[in-house]
Amino acid sequence: MVKRKMKWSMVLLLALTLVSSACSGGGNTPEPSGNNAGEEQTNAGSGSGDNKEPVTIEFMGHGNPTEKSIFEKLIASFEDKYPNVTVKYTSVPPGEYAQKMKTLIASGKAPDVFYVGSAEFYRFAEAGTLLNIQPYLDQTSLFNPDNVWKQAMDRYRYDGSKIGSGDSYGLPKDVGPWAMVYNKDLFDKAGVPVPSAKAGEWTWNDMLDAAKKLTSDENGDGKPEVYGVGAYSLESAVWGNGGEFIDYAAGEVKVDQPEFYEAMQFVADLNLVHKVSPDQEAEQAMNAYTRFLNGQLAMFAMGPWDQPGFWELPFGWDIAAWPASPNTGKTATWLGSMGFGISAKSKHPQEAFDLAAFLSLDADGQRENFTLGQAVPNLIDMANGEFLEMDKSPANRQVFLDIIQDYGRPDIPYGSKDTQWIDTFWQNASKVWTGEMTAKDWTAQMKPQMQELYDKNNK
């Protein structure tokens, strides 16, 4: 037994090592993933001519090579400004980040400053891993809190039981408005007017009409070469229709409500009934992202971080508001965010806070970030000024700001300590996407299961 078990655990260990070393480059997520394994970048601080004692701050994050080089530059200028502080920066491949972070925390070696995502934030804040930075925030003269998106700052508040209000436990690294992007050339070719950038003007029906005209099967093999719309955001449809995945305040899963299943059926029918969207098999064969890049998809979704990739495209493109539900006349989409947290065990909380504030809000860093197409500035005046004036696609950059201010919402895992309930939803949703079950029947069947998972792990 012992022998078997050891062999087993060794095989598992080996497998894990293999997997973790290989999975960094394998994702299909729109966000490009970096693959420079855990390389440490230490910029030796000058620390001379200052009577403050030298301090070393550890900072861990993840991201693509562009993001890494931006941070290296930012850190160098931080160190110039604070000569007594040396920053030890580690960039981990995104796929390994959560695992590495948890292991470091469990062994009491958490870095002073680190990235913290939406679902993790809740757990970390509750577990006391994150430092309450409110006192530092109240005293700081580094920035004007009114010039930072409130929607982004509020993501990192925790009042002792729930998130969204109370003291700050983190600063935003970025805000990620999820917008609808369209291929302008395809619209022009089909003679279809382009979608409106203003929320509420363009409805599901308008989108469907456009998509029907845009979908074309040139060689007549029954498989369109160009589809009208792909990877349509279910979140946008549900929220726009007045539905909810969950009511976090009451702790109730709401997928069985009519507002929800109508919206889900609408998304499923884009393929099942109207054939304007690739089916699951076609999506597997070539995902919507690749189709869009190939000019074979008229409408798709994007975040600000997709800009550099899209700048290379040979066709014109722009962003628009997500179509509004004809039932409510409203639209919605999700607004992602990644934050900087500070370890509660940090020996140098002041310096750690200074670093987080600098990375989050330094004007030069923010400028570099948006010019390279990585994000929308966290600073409101910069976003409304330089960012809007920027002479690059998308022309309707105001859409990004509208989403931040008006109709963007936190992604679903925000507010959950454990995400199994929503993971189960996505894992089984193919029953609806393939037409095996109607959204109404399926959600009625899923709801108790999801509720049970939510109650078990979140209450």
Add this chain to the structure above:
Amino acid sequence: MTTTKFSGYRRKELFWLYLFVAPPVLGFLLFGLAPMLFSIYISFQNWDMLTSPTSAGLGNYKELLQDEKVFKSLFNTVYLMIGIPIGMVISLLLAILMNRPLKGISFMRTIYYLPVISPIIAVSLLWQWILNKDYGLLNNLLWDWFGIQGPNWLGDADWVKPSLILIGLWGGVGGNMVLYLAGLQSIASSYYEAAEIDGAGAWHKFTKITVPLLTPIHFFVLVMGIIGAFQSFSQIYVLAVDGGPEYSGATIVFYIFEHAFKYFNMGYASAAAWLLGILIFIVTLIQFKLSNKWVYQD
């Protein structure tokens, strides 16, 4: 006088003995036994790696038996074992083919052994493309040669497991072939000569001599195959993203991994790991008991 000298020598020898044995023993105690004991302890706790563990009693084990995904992933794991007998037949046939003294035979053996030493992740990524529905090599060949529209291998809940078996066969037959080859070469030719004198044909020689005399190899391949199937993970992780459509590709180790490193329920994952360990132990024990009935020992 002579005895002390002898024991001094002996003592010295013992010292070296323990010194050389120490690294693996210490390594096992530190990196094998200690984590195992800890995982027994943690399987009775709730632990998310952030806060200190809290006692869960038998809660984790009870929960395991109520989770339909446990049974689904166990079913998937057992389903994948269909590949074991198929693999045994293919590797035996290959071994017989490779056992002939032909020119360049070692080159052929190398070709069949190559998948065994290829990194599993790289191979899985290749297969992902081969099995692609619209652009994959396999479906294009099926269409060009037979006019058959191939299935969506990795995207259809009914085809994920057969695909995984196919990949497992490709990667596994080479290793077993080498084992069978060694077995074949250890069968004394006198058996065959004696059988020939009695008028036995090729079929009889195969069924009455080759197959029975290879039973220890069959047994080894079977035991290792079943243990290996229980542990399959890497190819699943790459090929059946998120457990595949409707969780159809998730194996029990994938389930454990998900709970340990996605949800960070270390206690629950440890409990599942122990359940699996016990299961493998029982199955292997049964195999050893049954082996008395069919494995031929010289």
